[in-house]
Amino acid sequence: MKSILGISAFYHDSSATILIDGEIIAAAQEERFTRIKHDASYPFNAVEFVLKFANLKLSEVDQIIFYEKPFLKFERLLETYVAFAPRGFKSFCKAMPVWLRDKLFQKKQLFNELKVHDEKFNDENKIFFSDHHLSHASSAFFPSPFSEAIVLTADGVGEWATSTVAIGINNNLEIKKEIHFPHSLGLLYSAFTYYTGFKVNSGEYKLMGLAPYGKPIYEEKIINNLIDIKDDGSFHLKQDYFNYATGLTMTNKKFDDLFGQDKRDPKKNKITQFHMDIAASIQKVTEDIMIKLARSLKKEYNLPNLCLAGGVALNCVANGKILKEKIFENIWIQPASGDAGGSLGAALALWHIEQKNLRTINMKDDMKGSYLGPEYSQNTIENELKNIGAKYEVLEEKDLIEKTVESLSNGDAIGWFQGRMEFGPRALGARSILGDARSTEMQKNLNLKVKYRESFRPFAPSILEEDVKEWFDIETKSPYMLLVANINSKKVIKMNDVEDKLFGIEKLNIKRSEIPAVTHVDYSARIQTVSKDTNPKFFELLKKFKEKTNSPVLVNTSFNVRGEPIVNTPTDAFNCFMGTELDNLVIGNCFLKKIDQNSQLKKDYKNEFELD
Missing domain, CATH: 3.30.420.40 (ATPase, nucleotide binding domain)
Known part of the structure; x- marks a missing residue:
């Protein structure tokens, strides 16, 4: 059994990933543990989680790989300064002490950070470095369902590259252009x-x-x-x-x-x-x-x-x-396309490219629905809720889903906390806020009363995989909410002449389809297709909602407020529930009604987190 720990850190969205024999076992972002959005610090908590999930001590891990090369980044900083001098002296002076103190000698810094996890870890030679864009490209190709593909990466900047083109064939991946x-x-x-x-x-x-x-x-x-x-x-x-x-x-x-x-x-x-x-x-x-x-x-x-x-x-x-x-x-x-996914890509690059391990193609993909984070047993959930002083009812799964469907069809906004947390920026039905997509008020209410954010921000629909073509102009699955498509013309409500002449934000409250809560002003939506294979509980909820309402679509937005990372623990979920105007919370097999809770447990959440 061979294990690889991937680490992304020190810019934004720090994360950790663990592979065992090339299989993605666990991955998580540090922000979910520290509650600091886009946390860039060394991902101590994320590393602890992935090691514990894989039942490994750090000293038992075969290799550790960092997602980029600090020396090349430093070279870019110096060459940029020389090329633009004397402009940029101020930013150069600001950056230099940090680089000379911390970033340049990252291997030593990483070694010191890693030792905190396990004092028996003493082999600096286990630490490797990947190239930033190779990490991105690997995260896109190796978990994909393709034996060969063109891989396009684009971001702000890695070491030198800002966009790359690579060709992936089986277990090989080579960058061709930058x-x-x-x-x-x-x-x-x-x-x-x-x-x-x-x-x-x-x-x-x-x-x-x-x-x-x-x-x-x-x-x-x-x-x-x-x-x-x-x-x-x-x-x-x-x-x-x-x-x-x-x-x-x-x-x-x-x-x-x-x-x-x-x-x-x-x-x-x-x-x-x-x-x-x-x-x-x-x-x-x-x-x-x-x-x-x-x-x-x-x-x-x-x-x-x-x-x-x-x-x-x-x-x-x-x-x-x-x-x-x-x-x-x-x-x-790749669902974790940003820098968080770098920890995953770096580990996969080491396993496949450097160590030449063969790749088995999974026709769905190897991301396991991106449900790669922590999960909590029913026992743990109940203990946390008891300690907080929450009032809850424990239901059998069938009854829990029936009650949730009833609540959703009555227009309630629900916190939905189930199974393993998502890896990447999207909530995919594990740490989600859900609502009825048919409601004309839902978008405005969720933005202003729950998320505390700008009213123009759109919400995504989650839909049963088999129903997607009937509701949206798309022929393919979209499990990671990374594709936008138009609402099917049969479901569209055309604007009248007066509505058509409205400008900008005035268009917001026009009912433009049978599912107005997820229909953006241009008749588009960012779709998540839900499969029984990757998220059976969420699939069952959508199925029962369709049986009751004839609509297989729910509003799905991340379980957090503006500026807060997605909730990770049952306590995070309860705090967000009590700090917003969510009506009910469904966490494991526990059903919580807002009206039953002790009002003294209410949180002032509106100003809890910095504006994003």
């Missing part, structure tokens, strides 16, 4: 995230959600001034509009002047039609680049399958457009 820093599609998108007043590395979802409210009227301005896009989709960013290579901000005054407005200050300025149009414009440019890249890669390598990873692969709208264009026969996207 685009290097400072030319980055991820950083371009993040620059607009910053400009519209959202947080870089977490607010990109908001920009994507805002885009359908606007029109891409600045598309030409972006293409003519900020980016030179070649016919094959490769690109070059014009650096005099950006500040990320040399400064402490993403954009500069020249960028503001180009669009005629200063960067939005979220504390002072509301989102206007201008920001919606800006969002629509950069989203359109991103989609067009991804489609051009996909077309040229298909033409060049002529393989039927595409795998995607890196932060840009979380842009599910762009993914949906590639799918709709039918460039490839099949597309598979």
Whole structure:
């Protein structure tokens, strides 16, 4: 039996993964344990969890691999400073002490951190380093259901690369092409995230959600001034509009002047039609680049399958457009596409590429539905709830599902906590907030009363796998909520002339389909198809809901409030339940009604977490 521990840390979304004989056994993000969103620190708790789950001590692990190469990253920092000098002196001075103290000697730092888990761990030679984008590419190809594929990765930046193309065949994966820093599609998108007043590395979802409210009227301005896009989709960013290579901000005054407005200050300025149009414009440019890249890669390598990873692969709208264009026969996207997935990819790269271990292709995929995190026994759940002072009823599974369906069909918002926690940013029916997608009020209520976030943010539908074609314009499964498709025309409610003339956010409350709570303003939805194989309890819930209501669709959003990581433990779930206007909580086989709880246990959750 051979074990590999993968670690991603020190930038954002730290995580740990354990493989045994090449099988993915467990993976989790550090933020879920520390309750610090996008926690970048050494993932002590995540490492402890994966080791415990695999029943291993650290000294028994065969190899440990870190997801990137610190020396190459340091080289980029130095070369960037030399290339742009004297600009960037301020950011250089800020970065240097941290690098010289911590990051440059990461092997020693890792060794010291690892020893805390197990004093018997004493072999520094067990520690290896992968390349950042090879880790992304490996996380996309090796768990995929394909024996061969083109693998496209795109994010902010790794060591030097910001986008790569690799070819995967069986247990081999080779990077063929790279685009290097400072030319980055991820950083371009993040620059607009910053400009519209959202947080870089977490607010990109908001920009994507805002885009359908606007029109891409600045598309030409972006293409003519900020980016030179070649016919094959490769690109070059014009650096005099950006500040990320040399400064402490993403954009500069020249960028503001180009669009005629200063960067939005979220504390002072509301989102206007201008920001919606800006969002629509950069989203359109991103989609067009991804489609051009996909077309040229298909033409060049002529393989039927595409795998995607890196932060840009979380842009599910762009993914949906590639799918709709039918460039490839099949597309598979790593559910933990961001840096968290680096721990998984690094471990798989070591197992398959370096150690040349053969790969068995799983026709579904090897991610186990991405349910790779901690789970809690019924006994543990009841003990935690008792200690908190919660009032609950324990039900048989059949009765629990019946009662949950009854509650959902009455318009209640429910916290749903079952089985192993998801790995990656999406809640997939293990740590989810659920609601009736047919409700006209559900989207607004969940955003304002439960999530405490902007009203424009869309929600995703979870649907029985076998019913997806009847409700959505999509031919493929979407188990990881990473593809956007339009609502089936039979389910659409057309807007009348008055509604059609509305602008931006005014469109929000128009009922535009039979499932308005999950229908975005452009008639699209980010779909999760639910299979009996990977999540039988959630599947059963959807099935019973369909029997009662004739609708196989539920609203599914992550079980947290804005700025909080997804809940991990039963106590996290109860705290979020008591700090929001959720009606009921279903945790293991326990059913909790809000009205039964002691009002003194209510939490002030609205200001508990920093704005994301």
